[in-house]
Every structure is written in structure tokens, then in C-alpha cells.
Amino acid sequence: MPEIAARFKLDWPGFSLDVDLHLPGKGVTALFGHSGSGKTTLLRCIAGLERPAHGRLVFNDRTWQDAGTWLPTHRRPIGYVFQEASLFPHLSVLGNLEYGRQRSAGTARVALDQAVALLGIDHLLQRKPDSLSGGERQRVGIARALAVSPEILLMDEPLAALDLKRKQEILPYLERLHDQLDIPVIYVSHAPDEVARLADHLVVLDAGRVITAGPLAETLARIDLPIRLGEDVGVVLEATVDHIDETWQLMRVTFPGGSLWTRARDLPPGRRVRVRVLARDVSLAIDEPGPSSIQNILPATVDAVGPDEHPGLLLVRVALGESRLVARLTRRSAEQLGIVAGRPVHVQVKSVALME
Numbered sequence: 001m002p003e004i005a006a007r008f009k010l011d012w013p014g015f016s017l018d019v020d021l022h023l024p025g026k027g028v029t030a031l032f033g034h035s036g037s038g039k040t041t042l043l044r045c046i047a048g049l050e051r052p053a054h055g056r057l058v059f060n061d062r063t064w065q066d067a068g069t070w071l072p073t074h075r076r077p078i079g080y081v082f083q084e085a086s087l088f089p090h091l092s093v094l095g096n097l098e099y100g101r102q103r104s105a106g107t108a109r110v111a112l113d114q115a116v117a118l119l120g121i122d123h124l125l126q127r128k129p130d131s132l133s134g135g136e137r138q139r140v141g142i143a144r145a146l147a148v149s150p151e152i153l154l155m156d157e158p159l160a161a162l163d164l165k166r167k168q169e170i171l172p173y174l175e176r177l178h179d180q181l182d183i184p185v186i187y188v189s190h191a192p193d194e195v196a197r198l199a200d201h202l203v204v205l206d207a208g209r210v211i212t213a214g215p216l217a218e219t220l221a222r223i224d225l226p227i228r229l230g231e232d233v234g235v236v237l238e239a240t241v242d243h244i245d246e247t248w249q250l251m252r253v254t255f256p257g258g259s260l261w262t263r264a265r266d267l268p269p270g271r272r273v274r275v276r277v278l279a280r281d282v283s284l285a286i287d288e289p290g291p292s293s294i295q296n297i298l299p300a301t302v303d304a305v306g307p308d309e310h311p312g313l314l315l316v317r318v319a320l321g322e323s324r325l326v327a328r329l330t331r332r333s334a335e336q337l338g339i340v341a342g343r344p345v346h347v348q349v350k351s352v353a354l355m356e
């Protein structure tokens, strides 16, 4: 599988970046971390917009940077999406897309027509940028990045400048990119919900260093990381819709190790979905609970126990077959229930978010 090998060392007053990463050559890799952790700087190094004194970057067996090699940005087969699309105001949307394409030197991987269709902007092609909404402008910005037929798409918080409504409007298009593009995407974000929804692979940065990197589900289930996610601690599960209960308008999704009920959606059985389960919505019981308003009660085994941000809380990871859930418990209840690794428990899941 093609791969991206990136090693950068950069020193600025008050900030240094020191990373050595191997990223998959397909799917969406999220660069995640708090503000100032170095996400944008790392993305800019990959794009050649920063030139660190010590750096090595190999993309699909081609060296873009090492001690004796430097491929300038315009010669790298990249598409770059900024937080806000800066479109030429005097050109129509189509003019903006074609301008980007003229500068493209790479082999055509994603045609302009395909980019237009993927981002749903065909009805906007004759419009001028100042007549577009923020969300539409950003969709054009993404299409423009794709119109240069890139071999990799670099996105720097493409939703950060949008309000919640516009974000919701654009997320389905990003999901389409995820499903239909065959080029790797590196996606900078500090929003856990975006990462849970879009990423396949996760790199967590803190103060210019990589804290952890790996497949999304596995990395989110780590409870030993110093990064503070607060209310967003939780896991994602790759699941399949297996039953719709029309009477109660509920839907059952199955994952390796169990199944969960959630609100029904208009999705056919067999459809692959991603579900997010937050640690605050998971509780544990030793004996099988009696009648309860909680619909999802599953047998599991405690896998690991770790500290949480507040000294009164713990994070407990449980195993259900090959899947993992994380529960947030008070230290007192963990003590009272005798929660230790290896202990069989019943997991109660109060709420499940479908990332679809």
C-alpha cells in the first residue's frame, strides 16, 4: 500500500515540532490536537509551505524532501484546502475551478466534472464568489483543490470558519469524499465529533510531538493518553444495520462483539454505519440489571482502568469480543464494584450517536 513517511524537526521561539510518522496512503488521516499543538505547521511542512531545517518526506516512494532534495509546493501533487476558501472575486465559480486546473501538472486523477459532482456545486458554476454562502464557498474551495488532480488532499480545518448549520450542511459532502476518493486525505481538526465521523486513522499531537497514532477505533479507545477530551472521551464502532423495529421506531446495529439499539433511520439492513459511544453514556454493573429504561445492556469484561481528568473519576475500558467501549465512572463506584482488569461486567449504554 502506498505510504507517506514524514520526519520533521523545526524550532521556532516558543514552539518546536519534532515528528516521525508513517501514514497510510489511503483513507482519511486526522491530525488532531488542541490549539497550538502544531497541526497546521505539520500540514504546511507536508505541503512544502514550511521548510524545516531537518526534514524528510517520502510520498509513494517519491522523495519530496530530504537533505539533498526539495520539491517546491507547486511541484508537489497536492490539493490544499484552507480554513476559508480565498476565491478570486472577479472570476465565476467555474473560472476559479479552471484557474486551479491550469496550474495542475499532475496526471488527471479526479476530473473537474467529478469534483463538481462530488461537492454538489454544478448549479453554482456561473455564480460569483460573493454571492455564495460560507458553506458553498468552502465546497467550491474543496472542489478547486480536487480540480488540480492531486494525489493527496490536505485539509486545514475546513469547517472551522462555519457555524453549526453550515457545518452540518457540508459534512455529508466530506463523507462523500471519504467514500469515493481514492487518494489519501490529511485532515486537520480540533473537533472530536468531526474526527469520529470522518477519520480512518488518527494522529494526536501535543506541543509539537506525536502522542499517539494509529487506526481510529483503536486510538480513541486508548485511555492512557494525557490529552484531555473532557465530555468527548469515547469510542467509535464500525457496525452494520441489522434490524429496524417499525413499531418502536428503533434500529439495531451489530458490531464485532455485540449489538446496540438506536433511533431508527431510513437505512436498509446491511448498511455499514459508524456509531460513536461517549464514555459519559456508559455505565457498568456487576449483576445483570433488572428492568431498566436503558435498552442496551451487554456482557463484557473489564480490559483496563485509567485515570480521568478529575481526581474523582476513572476511565474504564471494557472488551466485547474484539470491540472496546470506554466508561466514565466515579472512583468510588469503581471501588465499590471492585472494577479491575479481567472482571466480568454488564455494560449499560444510555445513548448511541449514529455518525451517518
Ligand SMILES: Nc1ncnc2c1ncn2[C@@H]1O[C@H](COP(=O)(O)OP(=O)(O)OP(=O)(O)O)[C@@H](O)[C@H]1O
Pocket (backbone or CB within 6 Å): 012, 013, 014, 015, 033, 034, 035, 036, 037, 038, 039, 040, 041, 042, 190
Ligand atoms: N511562522 C511562525 N513562526 C513562529 N511561530 C509560529 C509560526 N507559525 C505558528 N507558530 C506557532 O507554532 C505553534 C503551533 O501552531 P499551529 O498553527 O501549527 O497549531 P495548531 O495546532 O494548528 O493550532 P490551531 O488549532 O489553533 O490552528 C503555535 O504556538 C504558533 O503560535
